[in-house]
Amino acid sequence: MLFKAYDARWAAELIKPHLAKDGLLIGVQNGMTAETIADVVGPERTLPCVIELAGELEGPGVVIRRSPHDQGSWFALGSVDTATNGREEDIAELLRHVGEVEIVDDILSAKWMKLVMNSMTLATAALLGSGLNESYEIPGMRDLMLKAGAEALTAGAERGHKPVPIVGLRQSEIKNANNLLELLVEKLESFTLPGTPTTILQDHRKGRMSETDGINGLVAETLISSGHTAPASQAIAEVTRRIHAGEIKPDSSNMELVRKLVAI
DSSP states (O other), X not given: OOOOGGGHHHHHHHHGGGSOXXXXXXXXXXXXXXXXXXXXXXXXXXXXXXXXXXXXXXXXXXXXXXXXTTSOOEEEXXXXXXXXXXXXXXXXXXXXXXXXXXXXXXXXXXXXXXXXXXXXXXXXXXXXXXXXXXXXXXXXXXXXXXXXXXXXXXXXXXXXXXXOOOTTOOHHHHHHOSOHHHXXXXXXXHHSOTTOOOHHHHHHHHTOOOSGGGTXXXXXXXXXXTTOOOHXXXXXXXXXXXXXXXXSXXXXXXXXXXXXXXXX
């Protein structure tokens, strides 16, 4: 299912009556939705998925691809229940029509690594109202991204998730990287075309709720509950909430507001 992460529970509830006893429900989503889906349909019918692609739904039936045609679509699948072991390939065969697919052992850590990447890029670029690649050039943005990513890595460790390779990276690249966060950002840059609006900027433009609370907000919640601080994640979530409330608009001037909330 392809829904916003915050819609995962009700969507799974609506799908549940129509899901075969031996069927699988795959949340092709950002965020940590696997447990939510499993809670509704059972872990034996849940197969977590990591997704990376850049696209935009401009209108009904009008989809704009925002990644290069020779790369930029990547998925990972993995089991969290022994009942689904060996069934990953059935879904991988379908997804390979869209992009590269990897079957991984620690799918929840892989989903958290994607959350780390998203924590650095989705809401940060969106609060400035700029495309993903263009946002990197705005003074202070790179530092904000790296602070948010560092907080997300720490939060992942608190939740028992390990740094694992995603989006086509290999374990040796993860292990030997001088700066894992920079590596993730650079990899994402190669997956997106200039002017690409993040999914959260698209949400802002359409006046709908974004997934920021389930990404940066979840990082902040995890860290604070375990005795850490999360200034970058809290600032990103707070500015995003103000945009959704209509108090401010996505604009480069929001970087000054972030500076007041985080020492950058």
